[in-house]
Amino acid sequence: MRILIVEDQAPTALYLRRTLERLGHDPVVASDGYEAWRIVQEENIPVVITDWVMPGLDGPQLCRLIRKEARALYTYVILLTSKHDRRDRLEGLRAGADDYLVKPPDLEELVVRLGIAERFLSLQHELEAKNRQLAELASRDGLTGLKNRRCFEDCMRSAQSALDFRNVPFSVIILDVDHFKQYNDTFGHPAGDEALKSVAWTLRLNVRENDTLARYGGEEFAILMPGTSADEASALAERLRSTIEGTKWPARPITASFGVATSDQDSADLAGVLEMADRALYHSKSLGRNRVTHGRSLETSASTVDEEPVMVARK
Known part of the structure; x- marks a missing residue:
């Protein structure tokens, strides 16, 4: 286990390093709190054993910095101190320390404290893995295994941020399986x-x-x-439409209708982009289904009297 020793007294640091090496751990030494904080930020350090009293940044201050920063993996902190007063120990725990050792550290007690740290970190990692699994399940559609609507809308907000701050456009395709209710009524829901x-x-x-x-x-x-630009998105939608139509379906042919919309700095409202894609989808369905419409073709046709909307593909 990687362990950071933070100790400004060289003899104590050397003793701890050699002891931890004999116990099979991988120690790294920092001579003060500032150096320790740099190492913690640069590396994945599961355990920190830090002296309490040090020049500059002391042990409790280092604890507070570690706890203040949001970290993917937990850092277990053991305070090494010659302070014996109960109020001092409570102060260290309130600063964010998980445990403490009295100087000079007893070997047997050090082994026990590190065993507690390993068990705690193991449980912490298991909990984090289960939380990630639950988060993944919460973002998936139970039938198809695809992302669900809530996750899609979260991704839309991220795309909106990329547009706002880096001027990166995005496109949206909404597609609907044609005559699906009839399919269910004829062949059954399974x-x-x-x-x-x-x-x-x-x-x-x-x-x-x-x-x-x-x-x-x-x-x-x-x-x-x-x-993705409007042309690229329309081309992908047409390729998907053609692929679905050309697939050999077991019961009867299946087709889909597509609506496409593209967001840029001139049309940067999420609701507006989804509404444009939805209107384009409705237009595809109203003209016979199994086709692709980009929302911008509807805007063009609306500004041109008696001009038929430009369709990307029609069947």
Whole structure:
């Protein structure tokens, strides 16, 4: 285990380093609190054994810095002190220390304290792993395994931030499986579920790794594409439409209708982008389904009298 020794007295630091090495640990020594703080920021240090009284940054102050900073992995801190007063020990614990050792440290007690630290860190890592697993499950759709709507909307907000601060555009595709209610009524809901899972798998195979693919609700899916222009997004939507149409489905042919929208600095409202994609989807369905419409073609047609909307692809 990697252990940071923070001790300004060279004999004590040497004793601790050699003792920890004999116990099979990997110690690193810092001669003061400032050097220790730099090491903690640069490395993954699971355990810190720090002297209380040091020039500059003392042990309790170092504890407070460690606890103040949000860290992915917990750092277990043991205060090494010659202070015997109960109030002093409480002060150290209030500063964020997990345990303490009285100087000079007894070997047997050091082994026991480190054993406690290892058990605590092991439980902490297990808890963090379970929390990550729960967070992942909470972001997934139970049927298809894709991201769910809530996760998709979180990713949309991140894309919005990238647009606001770095001027990185993004595009959104919303697609709807055509006549899905009829499919369910004809072949049954289990067959409908299998069809949705197959559509999800087809989409997964054809989107980029950095795109966010989600089940948006029912038979509706959504794709977020960071750094993607309107033309690129429309081309991807057409490729997905063609792939779904060309797949050999077991019960009957399945097709999907697509609506596409692209956000830039001139149209940077999240709700507006989703509304544009939704209107484009509705337009695709109103013209017979199994086609792609970009929302900007609707804006163009609205400004041109008696001009038919420009369709990216039609079937």
